[in-house]
Amino acid sequence: xxxxxxxxxxxxxxxxxxxxxxxxxxxxxxxxxxxxxxxxxxxxxxxxxxxxxxxxxxxxxxxxxxxxxxxxxxxxxxxxxxxxxxxxxxxxxxxxxxxxxxxxxxxxxxxxxxxxxxxxxxxxxxxxxxxxxxxxxxxxxxxxxxxxxxxxxxxxxxxxxxxxxxxxxxxxxxxxxxxxxxxxxxxxxxxxxxxxxxxxxxxxxxxxxxxxxxxxxxxxxxxxxxxxxxxxxxxxxxxxxxxxxxxxxxxxxxxxxxxxxxxxxxxxxxxxxxxxxxxxxxxxxxxxxxxxxxxxxxxxxxxxxxxxxxxxxxxxxxxxxxxxxxxxxxxxxxxxxxxxxxxxxxxxxxxxxxxxxxxxxxxxxxxxxxxxxxxxxxxxxxxxxxxxxxxxxxxxxxxxxxxxxxxxxxxxxxxxxxxxxxxxxxxxxxxxxxxxxxxxxxxxxxxxxxxxxxxxxxxxxxxxxxxxxxxxxxxxxxxxxxxxxxxxxxxxxxxxxxxxxxxxxxxxxxxxxxxxxxxx
Amino acid sequence: xxxxxxxxxxxxxxxxxxxxxxxxxxxxxxxxxxxxxxxxxxxxxxxxxxxxxxxxxxxxxxxxxxxxxxxxxxxxxxxxxxxxxxxxxxxxxxxxxxxxxxxxxxxxxxxxxxxxxxxxxxxxxxxxxxxxxxxxxxxxxxxxxxxxxxxxxxxxxxxxxxxx
Numbered sequence: 001x002x003x004x005x006x007x008x009x010x011x012x013x014x015x016x017x018x019x020x021x022x023x024x025x026x027x028x029x030x031x032x033x034x035x036x037x038x039x040x041x042x043x044x045x046x047x048x049x050x051x052x053x054x055x056x057x058x059x060x061x062x063x064x065x066x067x068x069x070x071x072x073x074x075x076x077x078x079x080x081x082x083x084x085x086x087x088x089x090x091x092x093x094x095x096x097x098x099x100x101x102x103x104x105x106x107x108x109x110x111x112x113x114x115x116x117x118x119x120x121x122x123x124x125x126x127x128x129x130x131x132x133x134x135x136x137x138x139x140x141x142x143x144x145x146x147x148x149x150x151x152x153x154x155x156x157x158x159x160x161x162x163x164x165x166x167x168x169x170x171x172x173x174x175x176x177x178x179x180x181x182x183x184x185x186x187x188x189x190x191x192x193x194x195x196x197x198x199x200x201x202x203x204x205x206x207x208x209x210x211x212x213x214x215x216x217x218x219x220x221x222x223x224x225x226x227x228x229x230x231x232x233x234x235x236x237x238x239x240x241x242x243x244x245x246x247x248x249x250x251x252x253x254x255x256x257x258x259x260x261x262x263x264x265x266x267x268x269x270x271x272x273x274x275x276x277x278x279x280x281x282x283x284x285x286x287x288x289x290x291x292x293x294x295x296x297x298x299x300x301x302x303x304x305x306x307x308x309x310x311x312x313x314x315x316x317x318x319x320x321x322x323x324x325x326x327x328x329x330x331x332x333x334x335x336x337x338x339x340x341x342x343x344x345x346x347x348x349x350x351x352x353x354x355x356x357x358x359x360x361x362x363x364x365x366x367x368x369x370x371x372x373x374x375x376x377x378x379x380x381x382x383x384x385x386x387x388x389x390x391x392x393x394x395x396x397x398x399x400x401x402x403x404x405x406x407x408x409x410x411x412x413x414x415x416x417x418x419x420x421x422x423x424x425x426x427x428x429x430x431x432x433x434x435x436x437x438x439x440x441x442x443x444x445x446x447x448x449x450x451x452x453x454x455x456x457x458x459x460x461x462x463x464x465x466x467x468x469x470x471x472x473x474x475x476x477x478x479x480x481x482x483x484x485x486x487x488x489x490x491x492x493x494x495x496x497x498x499x500x501x502x503x504x505x506x507x508x509x510x511x512x513x514x515x516x517x518x519x520x
Numbered sequence: 521x522x523x524x525x526x527x528x529x530x531x532x533x534x535x536x537x538x539x540x541x542x543x544x545x546x547x548x549x550x551x552x553x554x555x556x557x558x559x560x561x562x563x564x565x566x567x568x569x570x571x572x573x574x575x576x577x578x579x580x581x582x583x584x585x586x587x588x589x590x591x592x593x594x595x596x597x598x599x600x601x602x603x604x605x606x607x608x609x610x611x612x613x614x615x616x617x618x619x620x621x622x623x624x625x626x627x628x629x630x631x632x633x634x635x636x637x638x639x640x641x642x643x644x645x646x647x648x649x650x651x652x653x654x655x656x657x658x659x660x661x662x663x664x665x666x667x668x669x670x671x672x673x674x675x676x677x678x679x680x681x682x683x684x
Contacts, residue, residue: 038667061673065673069673069674174566178652187579187582189575189578189579189582190575190579190582192571192575193539193542193575193576193578193579194542196568196571196575197542197545197546197572198567198570199564199565200546200549200565200568200569201545201546201549203564204549204563207556207560208561209559209560211556211559213549213552213553213556213562213565214548214549214550214551214552214553215552216548216549216552237557240615241612241615241616244611244612244615244646245608258644284669366577367669369572382666386647393522407638410648411646412643412646412647412648413643413648413653413657415615415644415646416638416639416643416646417639417641417657417661418574419619419642420635420638420639420661420664420665423619423622424631424665424677425667426580427675427677427678428669431675431676433623433626433627433678436623437623440616440619440620440623444616445538447612448534448537448538448541449538451534452534452535452537452538452583454538466564469564470563470564470565473563473564474560474561474563474564477560477563
């Protein structure tokens with residue numbers, strides 16, 4: 001296109017800009033690919049994946065902790081080697097949490113909390129192999145889709161993500177909370193009561209405005225309610241209380257472990273391309289939004305999959321679509337978080353903040369400058385991320401097969417062992433016995449809630465999304481001096497309001513339709 | 521409870537326990553934060569608090585059973601003999617107390633000793649009688665957690681007054 005064309009045809013100019021954003025700089029791409037032909041990189045990628053899955057599977061041990069533990073090892077490495085190693089650990093740790101979520105209802109990380117909604121019921125139905133396979137397949141494909149976006153749409157996604165201010169973040173959290181409306185266990189009023197309790201409890205400690213709210217006299221609660229001990233208490237320990245009166249996790253059967261079943265399961269997400277793509281897209285975009293992350297992404301994707309399903313009532317009772325939505329979304333969020341980190345130099349999560357510091361220690365500045373000066377390095381990291389999904393698939397099958405042996409261990413051994421692991425997982429985060437006490441308290445409350453038809457999922461959702469909603473509502477109020485018209489004037493806010501309204505109304509309309517269909 | 525011709529009861533004996541616990545925690549929190557009640561810091565909490573009142577009423581209403589006196593049938597008494605606790609409840613209670621004791625004692629006796637005793641003790645209480653398992657499982661798990669957390673990941677686990 002000549003300069004004259006550009007001058008007289010603004011549409012052509014616009015199209016050229018869009019194509020420019022999408023285009024891959026092939027010279028740098030191949031230069032980056034060549035840099036990966038290094039045995040040390042491949043070996044460290046494999047080591048990183050195995051270490052990441054192991055850390056993710058330990059309750060309470062997050063991806064950021066896994067990355068920070070190995071950070072000193074990377075100081076003497078080449079920048080590319082170090083980043084491939086850290087990225088491998090990061091993506092594998094996000095996946096690793098799903099194994100224990102599926103097998104023993106104990107999400108290794110908060111990202112996998114939504115996976116246990118349908119993963120664990122599948123295990124109880126004797127379909128653990130299938131659920132584990134689904135989780136590996138969905139995680140890998142979700143990862144690949146998000147790295148695809150990273151390769152071709154890095155700047156537009158990053159530019160969109162940073163438009164999320166406090167008002168948008170508040171509405172995003174509210175949108176996530178609409179999942180509670182779709183929970184059928186125990187009835188709507190019990191679900192909403194449980195959710196509201198979660199939101200209120202999550203706001204303990206210092207508010208974003210600086211004032212100290214109730215903290216029950218404990219300095220450990222000044223920073224707010226820690227998420228991981230509450231999840232471990234509500235999901236894992238309350239399940240241990242239930243298991244006390246069972247002989248095995250899966251009652252009455254000797255679970256046969258089968259690699260074939262797991263491998264078959266890994267291919268099943270491909271039969272739900274719509275769910276897979278939608279969840280990966282949600283994961284990538286929400287992952288790119290600073291401070292949002294994989295947990296909120298997986299909850300929103302789970303809710304969207306439920307609303308789009310022809311059989312929404314089967315969600316929470318062992319529907320494979322639930323596992324696919326949650327897992328593809330939380331792994332896709334890793335790509336989103338890396339997009340914001342590489343393209344803009346903004347860490348989207350604590351893990352990417354640590355990885356950013358690793359890059360800076362290597363003398364590299366993440367952000368636009370990295371693209372100008374180190375384009376082959378960025379492409380090499382993206383290609384390595386694609387390769388890491390292949391390694392993760394193999395490692396995931398191996399880990400899933402090994403750990404599914406837990407189903408054949410008597411609960412008489414399993415219950416004390418898992419209880420100790422839960423306590424130590426909670427302890428590891430802040431090295432505080434107080435967090436272990438929180439696990440016990442929430443374990444008891446969770447057990448009583450389950451016994452009386454109150455969905456613990458609603459409380460956990462409130463505890464996870466409550467602080468995001470609270471912080472951003474206060475920020476919006478202070479910033480706009482109490483003028484809430486901001487929620488109705490900003491384009492992203494309007495979009496989120498429409499989605500929230502749909503999230504509330506669609507399940508009600510669908511339920512009414514089903515009921516009238518049944519009646520007729 | 522009897523009001524006129526109607527008898528009001530609960531669906532289960534524990535159904536009010538959960539709202540009571542929730543409200544106990546929420547009221548304690550609100551009382552501690554009462555000086556901030558009209559502040560921006562309690563903006564979301566205030567609305568959630570009002571909504572919680574409404575949904576508590578609706579939840580409790582759903583758990584009530586209202587029967588006319590003439591409609592009440594003699595239903596067989598579910599559960600245990602009067603005054604007695606079921607085996608399951610006792611087991612649960614012992615387990616919860618054991619974890620509580622385990623956490624309290626760990627600060628004095630450290631991770632290694634308390635974990636060995638807790639796992640072996642709980643396994644024995646739950647019915648494991650194999651001596652081999654009773655030794656191998658606690659020792660292996662304690663060693664594994666200690667090596668992984670303390671040695672490998674540099675997360676110092678609680679240490680006993682004896683220094684380990």
